[in-house]
Amino acid sequence: MxxxxxxxxxxxxxxxxxxxxxxxxxxxxxxxxxxQYPASVRVIRVPCxxxxxxxxxxxxxxxxxxxVLVSGCHPGDCHYISGNLGARRKFALLGRLLGHLGLEExxxxxxxxxxxxxxxxxxxxxxxxxxxRELGPARRSAGGGR
Amino acid sequence: xxxxxxxxxxxxxxxRLLSEGRAExxxxxxxxxxxxxxxxxxxxxxxxxxxxxxxxxxxxNLAKYLVPGRKSAxxxxxxxSRAIVELVKERRLKREDVxxxxxxxxxxxxxxxxxxxxxxxxxxxxxxxxxxxxLHGGPEPVSVPVSEVxxxxxxxxxxxxxxxxxxxxxxxxxxxxPGFPDVEAFAALPADERCARVEAEMxxxxxxxACRSACPLCTCESCFADSSQPQWVARGTxxxxxxxxxxxxxxxxxxxxxxxxxxxxxxxxxxxxxxxxRRLAADVAELFGSRAGLDENxxxxxxxxxxxxxxDFILDPGRNSE
Numbered sequence: 001m002x003x004x005x006x007x008x009x010x011x012x013x014x015x016x017x018x019x020x021x022x023x024x025x026x027x028x029x030x031x032x033x034x035x036q037y038p039a040s041v042r043v044i045r046v047p048c049x050x051x052x053x054x055x056x057x058x059x060x061x062x063x064x065x066x067x068v069l070v071s072g073c074h075p076g077d078c079h080y081i082s083g084n085l086g087a088r089r090k091f092a093l094l095g096r097l098l099g100h101l102g103l104e105e106x107x108x109x110x111x112x113x114x115x116x117x118x119x120x121x122x123x124x125x126x127x128x129x130x131x132x133r134e135l136g137p138a139r140r141s142a143g144g145g146r
Numbered sequence: 147x148x149x150x151x152x153x154x155x156x157x158x159x160x161x162r163l164l165s166e167g168r169a170e171x172x173x174x175x176x177x178x179x180x181x182x183x184x185x186x187x188x189x190x191x192x193x194x195x196x197x198x199x200x201x202x203x204x205x206x207n208l209a210k211y212l213v214p215g216r217k218s219a220x221x222x223x224x225x226x227s228r229a230i231v232e233l234v235k236e237r238r239l240k241r242e243d244v245x246x247x248x249x250x251x252x253x254x255x256x257x258x259x260x261x262x263x264x265x266x267x268x269x270x271x272x273x274x275x276x277x278x279x280x281l282h283g284g285p286e287p288v289s290v291p292v293s294e295v296x297x298x299x300x301x302x303x304x305x306x307x308x309x310x311x312x313x314x315x316x317x318x319x320x321x322x323x324p325g326f327p328d329v330e331a332f333a334a335l336p337a338d339e340r341c342a343r344v345e346a347e348m349x350x351x352x353x354x355x356a357c358r359s360a361c362p363l364c365t366c367e368s369c370f371a372d373s374s375q376p377q378w379v380a381r382g383t384x385x386x387x388x389x390x391x392x393x394x395x396x397x398x399x400x401x402x403x404x405x406x407x408x409x410x411x412x413x414x415x416x417x418x419x420x421x422x423x424r425r426l427a428a429d430v431a432e433l434f435g436s437r438a439g440l441d442e443n444x445x446x447x448x449x450x451x452x453x454x455x456x457x458d459f460i461l462d463p464g465r466n467s468e
Contacts, residue, residue, distance in 0.1 A: 054393070075453060075457070076453065085455070088457060089448055091459070092459055093397070093400050093429050095459050097393065097425055097429070101340065101344045101393070102341030109461045126463070
């Protein structure tokens with residue numbers, strides 16, 4: 001089996017942290033609308049984007065995720081008024097820091113998806129999957145994941 | 147003013163504050179047990195104030211020794227004062243409980259840089275006059291300007307004079323914020339090289355937590371690294387645990403780290419933690435226009451938000467996906 005064959009057989013594993021009020025409902029609405037999108041995501045529902053500890057993202061990568069997606073309500077729409085705005089500052093710093101330390105651009109994504117945006121949710125998953133597929137399997141650090 | 151003059155003025159000030167009852171304790175430096183070291187000391191009796199010194203080796207961040215609720219006076223250079231500003235903002239301290247004895251600082255000398263510069267010499271004593279160090283212990287005394295053997299963090303200092311001050315001592319020095327050349331240089335390396343550098347730095351870490359103990363802003367009563375339920379990071383030196391510990395510690399310090407370099411100086415194996423903390427400081431400055439400890443009235447950047455914060459990094463298919 002050549003490397004190209006291996007990569008063709010390989011499906012990216014993407015962990016998606018979705019906020020309960022907008023993005024998770026957006027994913028639901030994509031499902032109800034029977035939209036097609038790659039089956040590469042493992043969804044983890046969180047109460048709010050503000051609930052996401054940067055450690056969740058690190059843990060996902062450590063435990064074998066090839067990509068991580070974080071999605072919350074659009075600014076101004078947060079169920080808790082400002083959870084996503086506080087999170088936005090945190091995510092901006094975390095994304096830049098991990099890139100600085102050598103994480104490839106395209107493994108970690110942040111976005112907003114509202115409850116009615118099933119189409120957008122499908123597009124986001126398509127885009128993220130395509131980017132991660134391009135990068136190939138995530139590099140495991142010395143000692144491997146667990 | 148040279149170190150000796152400042153030492154005696156610090157000692158006089160400390161004795162006065164203690165005898166007048168304005169402070170229960172004065173936090174300063176005394177001569178360390180080996181040359182080229184000054185060690186933090188807590189003076190509670192005005193008769194002991196003569197132990198206090200000031201020289202080019204007073205590098206620790208003394209804000210670490212401030213205890214809430216105890217009337218304290220503290221000898222503070224720029225970085226110590228920045229830490230006090232942040233601690234007051236976080237309500238770890240009350241401003242009125244602290245008497246800041248402000249001392250301008252041209253940067254502290256790094257004993258390991260001196261050892262590297264004069265490899266043959268085992269220094270037995272040091273004289274300091276006007277920014278020049280004279281080292282004894284070799285066949286002949288040798289001289290070096292402090293400015294050539296500074297700690298890495300001192301070379302990049304953004305606040306040499308105390309930001310807040312109740313009793314100013316010494317003449318203010320000229321500020322010269324060099325920005326973030328170190329961050330830019332590291333960011334310019336290819337990703338593989340950055341990865342390799344980070345891995346090499348992390349492989350030195352013993353998980354002794356000296357960085358955490360020396361950091362004036364590591365003030366949590368219980369640290370995520372010690373938590374077993376949930377266990378955020380396993381103990382031990384598995385590379386992934388080490389990296390996770392340092393990334394999380396840096397994130398906890400984002401917008402709070404005063405860039406004093408105490409963590410790196412305390413590290414027994416010389417892990418370069420500035421890779422993490424300086425990058426975050428540079429991003430906080432760029433994205434949120436804020437620099438820890440420089441403005442008493444600015445909110446901490448991660449305790450605040452704005453509708454207008456930059457969101458270039460937000461994926462928006464149909465607009466920035468291709």
